[in-house]
Amino acid sequence: MNRVFVNGLGAVSPAGWGLPALRAALDAGEPLPLRHIERPGWDRPFPARLVPDPSPRPAFLAHARFRRSSPLTQYVAAAALEAISGVSPLPPRLGLIVCLQSGCVQYSCRFYTEVLDSPATASPLLFPETVFAAPASHLAALLGGDPLVTTLVGDPAVFLQGLALAADWLLEGRVDLALVVGAEEANWLRADAIWHFDHACVASAGAGCVCLGLEPPASGGVELSALTDAQTYLSSRSRGRAARLMRSQLPAGSVRELLCDGLQGCRRLDAPELAAWQGWPGPRLSPKRVLGEGLMAASGWLCVAACDALARADFTAATLSLVGCNQQAIGARFVRAS
Amino acid sequence: MLFPRPVQNGPPPRVVVTGAGIVTAYGSGWRVNADGFRAGRTAFRPVTLFDVSRQRSKMAAEADLPDTLPPTRLPARQASRLDRASRMLLLAAHEAWGRAGWEPTENLPLVLGTTSGGMVLGEEYFKRAVGSPRSHRGQPTRALHYQPQTQGRIIAEALGFSGPIIIIANACASGGNALGLAWEMIRAGRAGRVLAGGYDALTLLVFAGFDALQSISPGGCRPFDAHRDGLSIGEGAAMLALETLDSANCRGAEILGELTGYGSAMDCHHLTQPHPEGDASLAAMRRACEVAQVYPADIDYVNAHGTGTPLNDSSEAAAINRWAGSHAARLPVSSTKAGIGHLLGGAGAVEAVVCLMVLREQWLPPETTVETPDPICRFPLVRQPTDAHCNMVLSNSIGFGGANATLLFRRHP
Numbered sequence: 001m002n003r004v005f006v007n008g009l010g011a012v013s014p015a016g017w018g019l020p021a022l023r024a025a026l027d028a029g030e031p032l033p034l035r036h037i038e039r040p041g042w043d044r045p046f047p048a049r050l051v052p053d054p055s056p057r058p059a060f061l062a063h064a065r066f067r068r069s070s071p072l073t074q075y076v077a078a079a080a081l082e083a084i085s086g087v088s089p090l091p092p093r094l095g096l097i098v099c100l101q102s103g104c105v106q107y108s109c110r111f112y113t114e115v116l117d118s119p120a121t122a123s124p125l126l127f128p129e130t131v132f133a134a135p136a137s138h139l140a141a142l143l144g145g146d147p148l149v150t151t152l153v154g155d156p157a158v159f160l161q162g163l164a165l166a167a168d169w170l171l172e173g174r175v176d177l178a179l180v181v182g183a184e185e186a187n188w189l190r191a192d193a194i195w196h197f198d199h200a201c202v203a204s205a206g207a208g209c210v211c212l213g214l215e216p217p218a219s220g221g222v223e224l225s226a227l228t229d230a231q232t233y234l235s236s237r238s239r240g241r242a243a244r245l246m247r248s249q250l251p252a253g254s255v256r257e258l259l260c261d262g263l264q265g266c267r268r269l270d271a272p273e274l275a276a277w278q279g280w281p282g283p284r285l286s287p288k289r290v291l292g293e294g295l296m297a298a299s300g301w302l303c304v305a306a307c308d309a310l311a312r313a314d315f316t317a318a319t320l321s322l323v324g325c326n327q328q329a330i331g332a333r334f335v336r337a338s
Numbered sequence: 339m340l341f342p343r344p345v346q347n348g349p350p351p352r353v354v355v356t357g358a359g360i361v362t363a364y365g366s367g368w369r370v371n372a373d374g375f376r377a378g379r380t381a382f383r384p385v386t387l388f389d390v391s392r393q394r395s396k397m398a399a400e401a402d403l404p405d406t407l408p409p410t411r412l413p414a415r416q417a418s419r420l421d422r423a424s425r426m427l428l429l430a431a432h433e434a435w436g437r438a439g440w441e442p443t444e445n446l447p448l449v450l451g452t453t454s455g456g457m458v459l460g461e462e463y464f465k466r467a468v469g470s471p472r473s474h475r476g477q478p479t480r481a482l483h484y485q486p487q488t489q490g491r492i493i494a495e496a497l498g499f500s501g502p503i504i505i506i507a508n509a510c511a512s513g514g515n516a517l518g519l520a521w522e523m524i525r526a527g528r529a530g531r532v533l534a535g536g537y538d539a540l541t542l543l544v545f546a547g548f549d550a551l552q553s554i555s556p557g558g559c560r561p562f563d564a565h566r567d568g569l570s571i572g573e574g575a576a577m578l579a580l581e582t583l584d585s586a587n588c589r590g591a592e593i594l595g596e597l598t599g600y601g602s603a604m605d606c607h608h609l610t611q612p613h614p615e616g617d618a619s620l621a622a623m624r625r626a627c628e629v630a631q632v633y634p635a636d637i638d639y640v641n642a643h644g645t646g647t648p649l650n651d652s653s654e655a656a657a658i659n660r661w662a663g664s665h666a667a668r669l670p671v672s673s674t675k676a677g678i679g680h681l682l683g684g685a686g687a688v689e690a691v692v693c694l695m696v697l698r699e700q701w702l703p704p705e706t707t708v709e710t711p712d713p714i715c716r717f718p719l720v721r722q723p724t725d726a727h728c729n730m731v732l733s734n735s736i737g738f739g740g741a742n743a744t745l746l747f748r749r750h751p
Contacts, residue, residue: 101485111550125548133739137738154487316438
């Protein structure tokens with residue numbers, strides 16, 4: 001027995017809170033409108049695609065743990081709760097894997113600003129929320145039980161390392177259901193960092209969550225078929241070569257197989273992935289063209305979009321390409337559950 | 339392939355440690371650290387790495403790093419420009435690699451635990467972005483190098499191996515969890531060898547964070563003392579070369595110890611406060627013993643997380659009491675944070691190396707700062723340098739957010 005199925009999907013994105021909003025934006029195929037993030041000391045703001053305020057306010061925000069929680073934590077929780085909304089009752093042994101690259105940049109910037117200005121009055125309430133592990137901790141407290149929890153950090157392809165770890169936990173019988181969440185929040189500092197690498201890149205934020213289990217759901221079943229090796233970038237293995245190696249470990253594709261890739265319209269950043277997938281015979285979906293560069297959140301969206309498209313459209317399989325920015329390339333393949 | 343997972347026939351392989359590297363405020367390398375831990379020396383001094391004149395606390399356990407790094411495959415120019423966290427990590431990894439006698443290879447996973455990676459560079463990035471927002475100079479490099487995956491790639495380049503890099507950020511349990519994941523990967527047949535450990539360098543952001551929480555002791559860290567009043571911050575790194583027992587035996591490698599058990603558990607009580615009775619810590623210890631098929635009475639020493647904060651130590655002491663039961667009265671316990679401070683993401687890995695030292699050299703590391711043991715401790719605290727016969731030792735790690743990790747090591751004859 002080595003089979004793992006998608007049991008639920010969840011998303012928070014610039015399109016809104018929930019998978020339907022993400023789906024509608026991707027179906028429309030038009031880049032979402034740009035907003036702006038003010039940058040201290042410079043009158044030129046950064047373009048960004050930000051998560052709109054939720055309406056109505058999610059009920060989980062009333063939980064004591066969420067009183068001072070960061071937007072990042074709130075995105076993680078909302079995506080996770082949506083992904084398990086169809087699972088009832090919730091099994092007691094949950095696996096929670098939260099994947100982050102930038103983490104809680106908003107509170108980190110606020111806290112560090114306070115430290116530089118007046119360390120004696122820097123807020124003790126902010127600092128704990130800046131820790132990478134905070135979102136996973138809050139989510140675990142919200143869901144209760146005795147969960148197996150970890151936070152993975154790295155470039156956006158780490159999301160698929162998270163999926164592999166979740167599959168291991170399930171197949172080893174350590175958990176009954178495993179949630180993998182990729183999330184990021186946006187602020188001027190993260191937008192600034194992205195800008196240094198490509199001026200055309202648009203920062204965005206949110207979360208994507210995939211819930212995995214050992215049994216297929218009642219309908220629209222999607223099965224995890226393959227995860228490639230992590231093709232780590234080294235001086236002897238460029239991003240382009242790693243992307244090609246990643247593709248070489250996956251089936252060649254067909255006219256009825258969807259490719260969900262990370263292209264976003266930034267020539268230099270896109271080039272290695274574009275080259276690796278040259279000649280793909282089937283349809284392609286590039287969510288970041290619509291949603292922006294959400295780093296780990298974008299990896300979540302790509303995975304959610306691929307699984308959702310496979311579940312509701314006439315594809316035989318969906319291939320996911322995650323060519324991370326500074327660590328590794330990893331690919332995945334999902335098929336319809338038989 | 340990451341999935342489907344490899345088919346494994348037979349029981350999981352035994353996992354042994356054939357290399358260990360360590361950097362703390364005691365110095366760089368096994369010997370100087372073993373001497374420091376054995377004596378229970380304290381290594382705290384006024385902070386020099388950043389301005390603490392406006393902080394409540396002004397002491398920490400800074401590591402003195404050598405001026406030059408050991409020769410590796412990194413170009414000299416790149417090596418000379420490494421940030422502090424990368425330098426500590428490289429020193430530890432180089433020592434572990436050399437002691438294991440590993441050669442450059444492919445498909446060698448690297449598993450790291452850290453809380454803040456190269457945050458010193460992140461802080462510099464922030465200050466320059468605020469102070470000179472139109473300047474591009476050096477900012478892309480800072481943005482890249484503050485991220486822990488870059489530090490992982492540097493280690494791989496320096497030592498000449500390739501493979502997946504996995505970074506765990508479970509706060510102060512990160513190092514313990516990283517070693518635990520490496521152990522699980524080998525047992526699951528995902529790898530025959532894994533280089534794993536943890537690291538964190540002192541940074542203003544983190545120091546000020548604990549200072550803001552008023553978690554730092556004004557007088558010095560005294561884990562499990564009845565009058566303890568907080569932790570002390572330190573910095574450091576430790577790396578372990580893990581491989582199957584068969585692989586080590588085939589090579590004729592020196593075996594420093596066997597990693598026989600790992601348990602993890604989540605404490606959902608509070609973001610920064612452990613459950614008063616130490617439920618998750620207890621669960622982690624029980625799980626580690628269960629998988630290793632041993633009982634508390636088989637354990638000869640516990641290297642406690644023991645930060646020196648009132649809440650951590652009372653919770654952990656309660657957990658040890660409950661776990662050990664009647665054996666507690668004969669179970670020596672100490673926290674080496676009394677000497678080198680709390681190394682955050684590096685703590686679990688450094689304390690794993692301390693456990694290997696205990697097994698190899700047969701002594702117990704004292705915490706010499708304790709004056710009045712907290713009566714909650716039903717176990718004897720090691721307060722003086724002590725020779726001992728140890729066959730099996732246990733190490734606890736507990737993190738912000740509730741991550742708990744327990745590692746079990748056994749002496750290899």
